[in-house]
Structures are given as C-alpha cells and as structure tokens.
Amino acid sequence: MDKKVKVNASILIIGNEILSGRTKDTNTSTLAIWLNSIGVNVDEVRVIPDIEKIIVDTLNLLRSKYDYVFTTGGIGPTHDDITAQSVAKAFEIKYEIHKEAYKILESYYKPGEFNEGRQKMAWMPENAKLILNPTSGAPGFNVKNVFSLPGVPSILKSMLGGLTNEIVGGKPIKSLTISLRTVESEIANSLTKVQNDNKKVEIGSYPFFHAGRLGVSIVIRSDDQSKIDNCNLQILKFVKEKKIEMVDR
C-alpha cells in the first residue's frame, strides 16, 4: 500500500511560562524538524495556559483536525501539571494509576524516595501507551493520535528516538536553503516568478543579519527532490544574472 501522501500534525504547548514570556519555546522547532524527517508536516501550533477546560476543548478540536497532536508540558509532579487528567477528560476515559508507569518510577527512585509527588506522575489516562523517558524516568504517554511529552527541552528531545516507529508519516519533507548577500526587495520579483512556476513547492524568503551584514535565506521545501532541484536551478540562474554573492549560512 502506498503511504498517505500528506500527513499533518499540530503541536499544543501547555504552559503559562511560555505565555508570560518567561520561557522561550524551543520544543516546536525540535518536534517540527523531527516530524519533517519522518514525513509529517506541522500545520499549526498553539500555546495555551494551564487551565483544564481550555486544554480539553483545544485537544478535542486539534485531535479531530490533524493526523497527530503532540502536547508538551504539564506532566510533572506539581499542582500546575494537569495534562494527563485533561487528556483523560478529552477522551472521556478514566484517569488512574498506570501500573507499568508506577513500576518504572518505583524502580527509578531509591527506596523511600518514591514519594506522593512522584507517584502523581504514574497517574495517566486509562490504557495509555507509555513513551519511555531515558533521561529522568517519568514516562510520557500516548492515547490514540495524541502524544504527551514533557516541557523540559532536553528530556523531550531524548524521548523522540523511541517514538519514531509509532508515527506513520508520508514522504519525508526535504528542504534546501540558498543564502545570498542581498536584500529581499532586490530578488522579490524574480522569486515570485519562480514560485509561480513551481506552485507545489513552498518557497520562503527570510532576511537575516549576521556578523553585521544583511542577507537573505531562500528556503525551498517539498517532498519531491526533483522539484526542489528545479527551483534551485531557476534561482541560481537569476542570482548569477544579478551578480549576487552566495554565502554559507
């Protein structure tokens, strides 16, 4: 059977610390790069507060709209960690002690250290599939098309390897970046022509300041390498004609 051509996902970031500006989200980038590599496109990201009703409503909307939903944050031991109970409510299933998670946590901590706070991390939606955590013991969990991961970036990152085989993606999304010593307005018209000639390819243009100098990165994205190559040739052609310098970036 052929793979589904387009597989999409949304990312739901649960956390007041992102909305207050105290913490900058980096998990979106980590998840998106990983998902692209296994053929899943991220179509939407939402950041919402630690409020149960909002989490439940948003989850129910996103899980019906996208093939996959990845949540980050809210699965620790403190009072503001309410993702597991919210996922259970969204699916209208029980929120209970997960035996396997309990065992993992019990053996992770030294005798006597598996206290009430830590036991809370074994509470999960009924029959959730665990997402193993090689960094700090406490697992994430998966219910149908919803995957719940922690908010701490280094821990989240370490859990993706074990998850790759659980996700059925489409064709991997490839990208090529061409960086130029120019400004956007110098290439805008030429680039529009390339985009119009290659409607199924996503072409983005991003100005940058680096080492005190201006530049523009053109990013070409598609699941079809030959289409990327074709755009690349057309872009290199006008770059040469305009005598624009290419830079590494």
Place this chain on the structure above:
Amino acid sequence: MDKKVKVNASILIIGNEILSGRTKDTNTSTLAIWLNSIGVNVDEVRVIPDIEKIIVDTLNLLRSKYDYVFTTGGIGPTHDDITAQSVAKAFEIKYEIHKEAYKILESYYKPGEFNEGRQKMAWMPENAKLILNPTSGAPGFNVKNVFSLPGVPSILKSMLGGLTNEIVGGKPIKSLTISLRTVESEIANSLTKVQNDNKKVEIGSYPFFHAGRLGVSIVIRSDDQSKIDNCNLQILKFVKEKKIEMVDR
C-alpha cells in the same frame, strides 16, 4: 473611570519558517513581557502558515475573542509576505497604497532604490494607522484591535516603544521568582497548599538544569503585589522548614 481589570491579547505568528522548525520564535517572549508590563495578559498564541484563508479565518476568530491581537511576520516585500492583504480581507476593507507609508519608504531609500519590491511594503489595509519602524523604515500597521508587526526580532523589538501609548491595559501584571536547590516532587505538596490558599494568584513550578545541577523556579504572578508578598511568605516558610537552599537565577 477605573481601568478594566483584565485586558487580554493573543499573538498570531504567521510564518512557515516557525512551523518547519527552521526558526525558533522569540517574538512571543518579547511581546508577552512588554504586554505584561502595560497590564495586558497573553491568553493564547497561534502559529499558522503563510496561507491567506487560514490567516483571514484565524484573525477573525482571535480579534473577536481577545481585546488585542498582535501578528508577527509576513509584512516584507516578497511573495510569501501576505499579512497586509489578509488583514484587509479579514476586515473586508480595501488593500491599497498607504500614502503616508509610501512617503516614509520613499524618503528612507536612496533615489532610484525605491523599487517595486519595496513599494509593495506601502500596500496596506485602507486607513490603517502606521506603527513606525525606527530600524529599517518599513512601518507596521494597526486596524482596530489588530496590530501587525514584522517577524525579524530586532526590528519588532524596536517598534514596541512607539506603540505603548496605543494600548490600554489593565493593572500591570507583576511576578516574583523563587529559585530553589531542590526537585519538584520535594515541594509539590507544600506548593499545592499555597496555591489552594491563594486561588487568585498564578503559581507555576519549573524545573531547571543549570551548571550541571538541578533546581526548581517557583513563579508567582498577580496584578496585586500584596497577594504576591503573601504567597512569598508562605513559600519561604516551608522552604525554611525543609532546609532547602535558595539560589540566584
């Protein structure tokens, strides 16, 4: 007249480069910290692709739901910059050359350099109010409760000063951070009690790894300093009882 007690906003990040993971969003944090300081709480953030219909629909939803909407990205000169035309469509008003913006851009560039690409940046929703750009000339714009800013973080940052008087906020949101050399599960129960005693205060708990050591930052947020002080005292009490070390962070 008393100020409205709660004023909220959402941030709409328009850009494939965030959804692909290529670029990490930092504008949310910049906007949120600035908005909090003038009494506006950020209740939701969405990241969406450079697709007109999605921008129009999302804008119409957010502008009816929140007091303010701030968009970032998509106001440059290239084909993927479609925020201005999308805002015009959302409000069902004309998308046309803005005379004042045209003049600003014309005088910003050297004679002969105000080319077609750059002229595109003078196209705006009818009667938009300009948001001046002290860094790179091209202004942002404001229609009713929607404020459209560029995606480049340093430029966005430089435009907020001129915008502060345009926003009518509530009481400024204050916050206090207490950082401890402990792990979350050691303080989870005590912290839950403090939260239950202070329901109107937002108390968050965030683990960190710094210089190879674990810690937890407790963040107390409220528009009422006396409520923050009260929580602080209750937290310091259990910190002392548990002999937990406080750290700078």
